[in-house]
Amino acid sequence: MTEVKIENADREAGKEFMPKFDSNGLLTAVVTNAETNTVLMVAMMDQLAIARTRETGIAHFHSRSRGRLWMKGETSGNTLTVKRILVDCDQDALILECEPAGPTCHTGASDCFYRELVDEGLKPKSD
């Protein structure tokens, strides 16, 4: 058994948090509405964003466009209060179950997934 396999087994079954970052030091965070389960947004987190989120209880991400730590809502006020963090099997993705202070998407939509992919292209999501 290789070292990598041992590490994977530890990651999948262990009680230790060992986030698996990609070559850029990032992993994927899926933000859901803790009450409705709706997926609000997807963003990237690095070690610092995870630490700051756990310390403050407010969702922080790594903004690739800004190249820095970013507290969601730092300008808009539409912060995300984190109720629970879930970790996936290989620890390269997190779910942040949140209580949003306002619309999550920077476009003003309540969440970022306001369109549906159909044969012809995109159309507003039907509920």
Add this chain to the structure above:
Amino acid sequence: MTEVKIENADREAGKEFMPKFDSNGLLTAVVTNAETNTVLMVAMMDQLAIARTRETGIAHFHSRSRGRLWMKGETSGNTLTVKRILVDCDQDALILECEPAGPTCHTGASDCFYRELVDEGLKPKSD
């Protein structure tokens, strides 16, 4: 206004599907249970995985470990039938709302997010 900004505005408000891939030609796909809204797994898709998923109605991804197109369930039989695809504001993330044929996680768990991050580390998710 720069070309990049025009492109972003088109991506956010337009009716054209213009997936935004990262430097590896990948974007993030969040798989949810179409009935319960639960997040089942997170995976990566490339152009080919998106095309094959749309053609067949069965979720395909790009497996970074295998380095190839991967139909979820190709060995386990636990396929994901795609009911709807949602696209986010900047078109670099998709939600695949699916009907799972069996447990989604390769560990046998119904979904990959079976653990919760607490102060001490990881513990089984409480429902």
